[in-house]
Amino acid sequence: MSLKEEKFQNLIKKVDPRHIVDYIPLPKLVYFAEQGRFDSSEAEEYLKNVLSRVPMESYGAVVLGCTHYPYFYGLFRRLLPEGILLIDGNRGTVKNLKRILEQRGNIPEGSGFVEFYASGRKITDKEELDRYCRLVKRLDDLETEGVKG
Numbered sequence: 001m002s003l004k005e006e007k008f009q010n011l012i013k014k015v016d017p018r019h020i021v022d023y024i025p026l027p028k029l030v031y032f033a034e035q036g037r038f039d040s041s042e043a044e045e046y047l048k049n050v051l052s053r054v055p056m057e058s059y060g061a062v063v064l065g066c067t068h069y070p071y072f073y074g075l076f077r078r079l080l081p082e083g084i085l086l087i088d089g090n091r092g093t094v095k096n097l098k099r100i101l102e103q104r105g106n107i108p109e110g111s112g113f114v115e116f117y118a119s120g121r122k123i124t125d126k127e128e129l130d131r132y133c134r135l136v137k138r139l140d141d142l143e144t145e146g147v148k149g
Contacts, residue, residue, distance in 0.1 A: 022059075026050060026069070033068035036131070038138070039075070047075050061085035071135070073142055 012021060032043040062084055064070050070088045077086060116123040116132045123129055 022054070023065070024050060024054065026066070029072055030066065030068045033071050033135075036134070038071045043072065044075055044079070047072065048079055051079055056084065057081050059084055061087055063087045063089045065089040070142065071138060 028046045032040060037043055062080060067090055070090060123132060
């Protein structure tokens with residue numbers, strides 16, 4: 001969901017009646033993620049430049065609301081002032097999906113499989129599947145390192 005979408009705007013209206021939520025688009029992080037350049041100096045400079053325009057010390061939390069942003073958890077942690085809570089916005093979506101599937105009886109323990117789709121197209125190319133597997137592994141590694149959300 002993009003910041004411009006009506007669904008996002010309606011969500012913000014629902015959860016932020018006092019208008020205290022700010023949102024910052026970071027489209028180049030999507031590009032860097034898709035290139036696998038998570039710890040690149042270009043990604044760090046880009047994020048540092050964008051965050052320098054925001055008085056981050058006045059915030060208590062930052063929600064990583066895009067599916068690509070958790071890959072940059074380390075950069076966010078290094079660039080944000082100490083004490084800012086960093087929340088992975090995808091976790092709620094995953095927990096809700098799991099709850100729905102469990103209610104429907106669709107996920108017997110240990111018997112699932114994963115299919116990857118990009119813009120509605122099933123990924124079948126081995127090279128592309130390998131890239132997706134590397135992305136999932138990176139998230140698993142971040143989870144193991146204690147990234148919370």
